[in-house]
Amino acid sequence: MTSLKDKINMDKLPQHIAIIMDGNGRWAKQKGELRVFGHKNGTKSVKETTEACGELGIKYLTLYAFSTENWNRPKFEINFLMELLVSTISRETKRLMDNDVRLLAIGDLDSLPSACYRELMSAIEQTKNNKTLTVILALSYSSRNEIVEATKKIGEAIKNGKMKPEDITEQTIIENIYTKDIPDPELLIRTSGEHRISNFLLWQLAYTELYFTETLWPDFGKEQLYEAIIDYQNRERRFGMTSEQVTVKS
Numbered sequence: 001m002t003s004l005k006d007k008i009n010m011d012k013l014p015q016h017i018a019i020i021m022d023g024n025g026r027w028a029k030q031k032g033e034l035r036v037f038g039h040k041n042g043t044k045s046v047k048e049t050t051e052a053c054g055e056l057g058i059k060y061l062t063l064y065a066f067s068t069e070n071w072n073r074p075k076f077e078i079n080f081l082m083e084l085l086v087s088t089i090s091r092e093t094k095r096l097m098d099n100d101v102r103l104l105a106i107g108d109l110d111s112l113p114s115a116c117y118r119e120l121m122s123a124i125e126q127t128k129n130n131k132t133l134t135v136i137l138a139l140s141y142s143s144r145n146e147i148v149e150a151t152k153k154i155g156e157a158i159k160n161g162k163m164k165p166e167d168i169t170e171q172t173i174i175e176n177i178y179t180k181d182i183p184d185p186e187l188l189i190r191t192s193g194e195h196r197i198s199n200f201l202l203w204q205l206a207y208t209e210l211y212f213t214e215t216l217w218p219d220f221g222k223e224q225l226y227e228a229i230i231d232y233q234n235r236e237r238r239f240g241m242t243s244e245q246v247t248v249k250s
């Protein structure tokens, strides 16, 4: 079977891909199943996407797994998602180690149930020296809240005489948000046909290429990721290169 992988320009890979994994509920409904069946199948797409990023040599993959707004969902669905996170992380930690994948998390992690928090911290600790790929889970994440928290920290530093208001630069903000050591994503993917950012990485997406696909998250696999990367590379070919490079290519 031919794969779109062969059409990817390995010299022009994004180093950071962020994904809004959407459409689990609709996918399940189409099959006459409960929404949580969609989440369960969504973990397969998480696995496939992580594997594909590792194989290609992409350095960072950020996955929007749970927003602060998601706390408003029915209790049953929240509990299911939290248990799914715990079981997936504990089951996959060995595979992360075998594949040299480091796990990180961003968001209001203190608001997670204690079992979920413990499992997450244990996997983060175990994988902390891995280098091939970093997977960042956005959990109980709100970008506006991230910016509010950063502003508070900067305010404190000014109050304590550690800096002056006129010293604030873009770098000051970067150093005070959750992603301070992570480069901005070059490519954002949102599945399920919704064309929104939904309070995700508002600062970090300033120059990111946005890619929207109708595919529902549980149907998203390696080939769909390759398709998104090729689309990104085509846009870069039109806008990102010098005229000399374009001449060489054509």
Ligand code: FPP
Pocket (backbone or CB within 6 Å): 021, 022, 023, 024, 025, 026, 027, 035, 039, 040, 042, 043, 046, 063, 064, 065, 066, 070, 081, 084, 085, 088, 089, 137, 192, 217
């Ligand atoms: C959005 O679909 C998806 C979520 C809110 C949860 C995403 C979680 C997973 C894919 C599984 C766990 C992840 C990891 C990292 C182990 P939706 O429920 O909003 O779908 P809908 O828009 O069709 O209702």
